[in-house]
Amino acid sequence: MTSIKTENLTIFYPIFDSSSRSLKKAVVRAATGGKIANDAHGISVCAIDNISFSIGEGERVGLVGHNGAGKSTLLRAIAGVYAPTKGSMEVNGSIVSLLDLSLGMDNEFTGYENIFMRCVLMGIGKDEVKKHVDDIIEFSELGEYIRMPMRTYSTGMSLRLAFSICTTFPFDIVLMDEWLSVGDADFSKKAENRLLEFINKSSILVLASHKPEQIEKICTRVIKMDHGHIIEDKKNDNLEK
Amino acid sequence: MKLYKSIITDEITAITKYFHMWSLLGWYDIKQRYRRSMIGPFWITISTGIMIGSIGLIFSKIFKSSIAEFLPYFATGQIIWLLLSAQLTDACTMFIQSQSIIKQVSLPLSVHVLRKLWYNIILFLHNFLIIIILLIAARKGFLWEYLLVIPAVVLILTLLFLLSMILGIICTRFRDITQIVAVFLQLIYFFTPIFWMKKSLATKQSWITDLNPFYHIIELVRSPLLGKNPDVYHWLNLLMYVILAAVITFFLMKRFRNRVAYWL
Incomplete structure (x- = not known):
């Protein structure tokens, strides 16, 4: 049974090169829109913030959101490249990214x-x-x-x-x-x-895209992300059968 | 989240499970380096051969030892050294080099380590031809001691695999270590009896070799090839390094395996 299941998934990105900490901080904030946290290990960006969802067999999921909303990071987390900082990510089935x-x-x-x-x-x-x-x-x-x-x-x-x-x-x-x-x-x-x-x-497609018309044509479900959160998760009603 | 135990097992079983992957990638790295060259990787045999021949000639004069004694000694030491130093240098940058793969596909880190190790083993085998030629030229016939090279090389490769993993992880996080390793290797070369002989040291200075891991490692391959049975003491040293490296690798893996992709 192919499935993707996440629970309270959180991903923090460490940022190195802290020679110009504050400048870097400002640049990163402007460019990514991710939340920036300052923990004991230095600066890190919170790319995915406590999200939970599950995707089952046959679903075609479209990920939308502006640059730096966390779409690509989420794709990488599903691919198993980025291990969750907190929470869990469970994937059953062979993956091609x-x-x-x-x-x-x-x-x-x-x-x-x-x-x-x-x-x-x-x-x-x-x-x-x-x-x-x-x-x-x-x-x-x-x-x-x-x-x-x-x-x-x-x-x-x-x-x-x-x-x-x-x-x-x-x-x-x-x-x-x-x-x-x-x-x-x-x-x-x-x-x-x-x-x-x-x-x-x-069995499952997860497509991150900036083109709403493309998503509407293909996906059965649309997940909208912003600042590492899921702000909308709905069925695609406009899908042509 | 994956359990630590399964991470470690994944890394070890990757050796056989991903055999086709790392062997192909390593082989293609060789092919890529020697693309459009007529004799390909045999260039490495030639360049090492010329280097060993000329330095062997000069230093046997300087040290006033016979060429028949010095040349095989220098050749075997140098060729093992080349394997060790090349692999350790490459290990520092291997994850960074494979970052496009690491960031797209979830694979055990061993695959990247083995890819580099395989690449350097292939080069080593090309260099090894020089040793074989020298052994034939020495006309001593087949000695049973030669067979001791096999377990020694197996142990050395195990050690290199573990050390590469350690260096790979650390250097991905702290990029300066790469430079430190390069400087260190350059320096240690002069402190290791490769182009000079241990017997030329005074007993008081013998700590220079005794505390030098590279001496024990090299000695284990060199002395059987020169027809001597290496001291048990060298075997114990190497075994100790392997165990130590395995313990460090285990802890680094447990703690940082999942962080490597983030550091790239």
């Missing part, structure tokens, strides 16, 4: 090598990758370029490859920071369909 699509990929390597590089970081073994490698290459439309080092690619080409890799293997939980759109008009239509298909195979 698409915060940085081209994670681990290197320009000196060929596209083909990069497929293995990217996949291994998603925890996918060689044999599994080999089974799907043709499909990845075909979808990315790179053709012969796949044998060339990635530094010869255009930005669009590298992104297409990364996108094709990341949407090949289904996971229970998908975490996304902004809806992915890649490539030119033709490819972007094709990519949109593939992404929807990929998400349909998953």
